[in-house]
Amino acid sequence: MKTATESLSNQLMIEFDRMLKVLNHVTDNNSSIPGSELKNPVLDEQQIKHTAGLMRINHTGEVCAQALYNGQALLAKDEATRTHLLEAAKEEHDHLNWCQSRLDELGEAASISNPFWYLHSFAIGSLAAFFGDKISYGFVIETERQVESHLQQHIDDIGSQDPKSLQILQQMQLDEIRHGNDAKNAGGVELPEPVKWVMTGMSKIMKFVSYRI
Template sequence: MNLTNESLGNRLMIEFDRMLKVLNHQTDPNDNIPGAALDEAKLSDDRTKHIAGLMRINHTGEVCAQALYNGQAMMARDEQTRQHLLQAAKEEHDHLNWCQNRLDELGEQVSISNPLWYLHSFAIGSLAAFFGDAVSYGFVIETERQVESHLQDHITDIGDDDARSISILKQMQLDEIRHGENAKQAGGVELPEPVKLVMTGMSKIMKFVSYRI
């Protein structure tokens, strides 16, 4: 469909439906989840709660990724760019399922703050796309760079305690690196340092909140 011929109202209705599907996602245990064949770790209650908090952060991060890509796709000026972003969102959806499935196994819930973070990230994605595809891809590059970094922190934190969670995080990390490289190859530009700092600050707030609730 030609983007110029699609009304903003129709696009918003489609995005509202996508948002509901993300926020009301039901785990698919039949998905090809990394580490699913590994034995469940024997963890103390405190360690289980901590690892679940880390996985909740990653789940919320994937909610944000869905929203960012969907917001960018909605406002993309080029159909090829739009399809690229929607494909990335589809791949991130696998990560969402993996994290939610692991939370189920650990007996924990997803963050109740997810609707807020979805709307926040969708607005950022839409705004980034308003400034053109190069800037939009630049947000993807910086987002994936920051996600890769915090995934490494979580991998180091968990260590050898929980092989299932580690398998998920390592595969996610590989995918995020690839998404960032794809965005760079598509013409993404480096964002100004003040923008990166704001993104880092918001990420810290998200992690603080979603770890706890």
Template sequence: MTRQFSFLDQALIGADRGLKTLIKGSAKAARAMPQAKPSQADGTAAARQSEAQRRHTAGLMRINHTGEVCAQALYQGQALTAKSAQVREAMAQSAIEEVDHLAWCETRLKELGAHTSHLNPLFYAASFTIGAVAGAIGDSVSLGFVAATEDQVCEHLKEHLAALPKEDEKTRVVLSQMLEDEAEHASKAMSAGGLAFPLPVKKVMTLMSKVMTKTTYHV
């Protein structure tokens, strides 16, 4: 039988997951980080990358890492206020699956000698609030918000894949797997009864995401 948690229990669990999201090194992936073929990830290919290219890749991965921080916060906020137990469980499961991405991005940033964004706590707080509000409005809105958000993440990942230096297969295989997972999450949310958001709402979400990408690329 599935254990029923009180609102306080859920809040404490969410706080614990929030700390694990924001504290460096706390995220532990359940799946192994995708690896490029040895012939593609050898030292020669890495050596061909200029310092400017490495900084650019690090900036892209910092954006992706913050995106995963926001995803964790969004799911935790939605799980806290979701109307049905089924949706709460779905949000909690999605958050667990996204931990892989969080850990992979952090690992790749370390390999590039770069840091995660200093703005992550602010984006976590904002995303948690948005998720909690969406969950309180209703499950269809909450699920629709997940789908719309994941669609935007997929677009960012496609852009980043196109912008990567061709020699950087180590980053490419990670982003490719993330893209596949995010597309699946969006599809599942809509299949579960998510509301299709109108274009004006999606445009506002796009503008908000641009604020995140522009700031976290450098900071």
């Protein structure tokens, strides 16, 4: 019979393996990627750098999303909540793959800051789950709301000059809206305004760093 220490050790090993798979993700071209049937648009060097910066932000955002969900699932109070969060993490993995695919096509790499953001988001997810499933789902609602907003900014920015990136961002936005609605329907509550401000501030730092490196 396993002791509590052994069970915790096994769970931490599982989480470490999940982290490595996210941070060392290699594009799976066999999966369904929005816009994959489209030809690469002709972009000048400045457009490539700018679009790659935006896609790098979204890639890091998906790293954060998976870390948040995994951290929440680790300490979820209810098994149904845990299952829901892990399923959502799988969908975010698809988004990660799409962003990585577009970065590959643009000849650019993911952000070197991703390990920091993964650990940061995992800690936040674990802390949120500690306060109960309603608070945990509240973090999902606010996270998806902020992601939806910055995706819209990127969609407006890219416009029609890059249909391949545009289709990826548009599908991601639809999925994020659904994740937020699912969390609300599961009983998530609105977070206090100061918490939202902190989340917004950290998001701005993440975007500033990930766009550049």
